[in-house]
Amino acid sequence: MKTNWLKLALAIVLTTAALLFTQNSSAQDAAKQKIAVVISTMNNPWFVVLGETAKARAIELGYDATIFDSQNDTAKEAAHFENLIAGGYKAVLFNPTDANGSIANVEKAKAAGIPVFCIDREINSTNAATAQMLSDSYSGCVKLGQYFVKTVGKEGEYAELLGIVGDNNTWNRSKGFHSVVDRYPGLKMVAQQSGEFDRAKGLEVMESMLQAHPNIKAVFCGNDAMAMGAYQALVSAGKDKQVKVFGFDGADDVVKAIAEGKIVATGMQFPKRMAQQSAEFADQYIKGKRDFAQKIPVPVEIVTKENVSKYGDYGKK
Amino acid sequence: MRVVRWFIALVILAGICWWFPLFHVATMKTATAEKAAVTFNATVFAETYWTNQLLASFAKTVKADLLLPAIQADSGAAKIKFARSLGLSASYFYFVSGSGHVVAVSDDEVSLAIMPASTNTEVSLQTGLVFGNALRDGTGLLNTSDYPNSQDFNDISAALNHLVEARVLPKLREQAKVGANMSFVGCAEVDDETTDLKPLKVIPIQTEVQ
Numbered sequence: 072m073k074t075n076w077l078k079l080a081l082a083i084v085l086t087t088a089a090l091l092f093t094q095n096s097s098a099q100d101a102a103k104q105k106i107a108v109v110i111s112t113m114n115n116p117w118f119v120v121l122g123e124t125a126k127a128r129a130i131e132l133g134y135d136a137t138i139f140d141s142q143n144d145t146a147k148e149a150a151h152f153e154n155l156i157a158g159g160y161k162a163v164l165f166n167p168t169d170a171n172g173s174i175a176n177v178e179k180a181k182a183a184g185i186p187v188f189c190i191d192r193e194i195n196s197t198n199a200a201t202a203q204m205l206s207d208s209y210s211g212c213v214k215l216g217q218y219f220v221k222t223v224g225k226e227g228e229y230a231e232l233l234g235i236v237g238d239n240n241t242w243n244r245s246k247g248f249h250s251v252v253d254r255y256p257g258l259k260m261v262a263q264q265s266g267e268f269d270r271a272k273g274l275e276v277m278e279s280m281l282q283a284h285p286n287i288k289a290v291f292c293g294n295d296a297m298a299m300g301a302y303q304a305l306v307s308a309g310k311d312k313q314v315k316v317f318g319f320d321g322a323d324d325v326v327k328a329i330a331e332g333k334i335v336a337t338g339m340q341f342p343k344r345m346a347q348q349s350a351e352f353a354d355q356y357i358k359g360k361r362d363f364a365q366k367i368p369v370p371v372e373i374v375t376k377e378n379v380s381k382y383g384d385y386g387k388k
Numbered sequence: 389m390r391v392v393r394w395f396i397a398l399v400i401l402a403g404i405c406w407w408f409p410l411f412h413v414a415t416m417k418t419a420t421a422e423k424a425a426v427t428f429n430a431t432v433f434a435e436t437y438w439t440n441q442l443l444a445s446f447a448k449t450v451k452a453d454l455l456l457p458a459i460q461a462d463s464g465a466a467k468i469k470f471a472r473s474l475g476l477s478a479s480y481f482y483f484v485s486g487s488g489h490v491v492a493v494s495d496d497e498v499s500l501a502i503m504p505a506s507t508n509t510e511v512s513l514q515t516g517l518v519f520g521n522a523l524r525d526g527t528g529l530l531n532t533s534d535y536p537n538s539q540d541f542n543d544i545s546a547a548l549n550h551l552v553e554a555r556v557l558p559k560l561r562e563q564a565k566v567g568a569n570m571s572f573v574g575c576a577e578v579d580d581e582t583t584d585l586k587p588l589k590v591i592p593i594q595t596e597v598q
Contacts, residue, residue, distance in 0.1 A: 170537070195537045207477070209542040213520050242539050250546050254517050344476070365533035368475035 106134045106353055107155040109148065111168045111192065113140040115268065115296050117320045118166065120385050121191060121342040125164045128350035134161075136350075143235070143267075145172040152176040156183045162353035163187045164346070170195045170239040186356045188349040191342065193239045193366075202352055202363035204345050208240050208319070211338035211371025212247030215317060218336050218373055219252060219291065223315055226257030227288035230280045232266040232273055232301060234293035241265075244293050244319055244338075252291075261287060266297040273300025281308050289315040295322035295337055302333060321374060321385060330379045338371040342385050345369050430543030437544075438551055441529055442593065445483075446573050448527065452486025452502045452588075456510055459585055471578070472528050479579040481526035484590060486511065487571040487598065490564050498564040499587065500572070512587040513564075513572060513595065515557050518549040522591050526575025552591060560595045569598040 106129040110122040122138045129136035139155065141148035148168050155163060156179065163180055165187050167173035177187045177199040189203035223229065231248075234241035252258050261284045266273035273296060280287070281304065292298040298318030305311040311333065318325050321339030328334040352363060374382045381387055450470045458466040473480035488500035491509055496516035499509035524530055524545040535541040564570065574590040 193538055197533060197536050210521055239539055243542055246542060251519050368477060370477040
């Protein structure tokens with residue numbers, strides 16, 4: 072009889088403990104708010120770093136964070152926004168696919184009371200996103216253009232690989248570069264084509280450019296993925312010593328290639344810094360802050376063989 | 389009866405089309421003019437900005453004979469007190485004016501000694517090709533958040549740089565002779581304190597030989 076009472080008491084204690092534990096953990100889950108990280112493409116290591124860093128910082132700050140990959144497709148991006156609005160997310164850290172095409176998604180989130188913080192890529196609006204943290208691509212490419220003239224010289228043929236045509240970064244980079252290089256009439260751009268910020272496409276475009284223009288001295292690429300693709304094409308054609316390659320992003324493989332003398336220079340964009348700051352902005356918003364500057368330029372530094380030892384892991388060491 | 393029904397239906401349809409037209413007809417000339425009005429023209433903007441805002445803002449400059457000793461004493465404190473920077477940028481700008489005497493002239497710069505009895509180059513007026521955003525961002529008059537498309541904001545930089553090259557530099561190159569006294573107003577970008585502060589590299593907006 073005594074044993075039965077003991078068993079019953081033990082069962083009650085265990086059941087109560089189990090119930091308390093379950094309630095506690097669901098209370099903790101319920102308290103965790105959700106932040107969405109919507110990235111234009113996870114098919115590029117640079118954007119993977121951007122997305123993963125934003126997610127990690129949001130988790131550090133006490134949120135549940137999920138990455139949505141738009142695969143450079145505005146329709147997929149729109150579907151992500153529908154889902155995250157319905158899913159009760161409290162903020163969006165957003166790397167848009169299209170400067171104009173993404174505005175409607177941001178406006179939808181805003182209408183639903185969800186703040187959107189753009190990272191790296193801009194939307195052409197000053198009243199949809201809560202804030203936009205943007206690499207100063209133009210200034211970075213002014214510096215790259217100056218280094219281009221210094222290393223390539225004031226005469227010769229060169230080519231340019233543009234990024235995605237609908238993205239402002241493509242044109243800010245191109246215009247910054249040309250604001251310098253076009254001042255030297257001896258430097259002639261003989262080919263300019265989009266490589267869509269993609270390594271495979273960059274390789275393919277560079278191959279056809281080399282066939283049409285075998286005498287180019289340099290190629291300016293709107294991002295590092297295309298720079299690596301272009302370099303591969305040059306190696307295959309046996310022209311990697313003849314043609315100087317310039318990239319933009321600060322991707323790890325390109326920084327290493329600069330150290331090895333394969334690529335001449337890139338613009339370091341500090342994706343980790345931008346991603347962390349955007350997560351912190353979202354946290355501040357959720358806690359009540361409202362006065363954010365609409366556009367916040369993030370500086371770009373050029374990485375060359377002279378200073379490459381100071382850079383790595385998507386930032387400054 | 390059927391004719392009347394058709395007539396009423398047509399009237400209703402015409403009314404709907406009147407209030408909610410399916411298309412507008414415009415001449416090519418008007419359409420082109422409307423599009424041009426919507427497209428931001430950085431060259432036109434820069435011209436107006438130069439005359440109406442920039443030239444009227446010189447009172448906001450810091451005097452070089454105040455700034456240079458401040459930099460010499462503590463460049464960090466001088467930055468906090470007199471400089472402006474954008475976003476998370478580590479580089480910063482001074483909107484500066486002053487006068488001095490010309491100690492050297494080269495293809496790309498006019499070197500000025502500013503402090504009394506000094507013969508050192510303390511300010512270098514840049515007279516070569518003008519690049520970057522010092523003129524746009526150095527004064528604090530223009531704000532990137534006011535521009536939906538950053539391409540427009542960046543085009544302003546290029547347009548202002550061209551204005552300096554066209555309006556300021558030819559006269560400066562012609563008038564700057566060693567020994568001459570000269571006043572100036574301009575913007576300086578400090579990207580690397582080890583090279584950009586001594587001398588302070590200023591892109592001139594206005595210069596006068598006294």
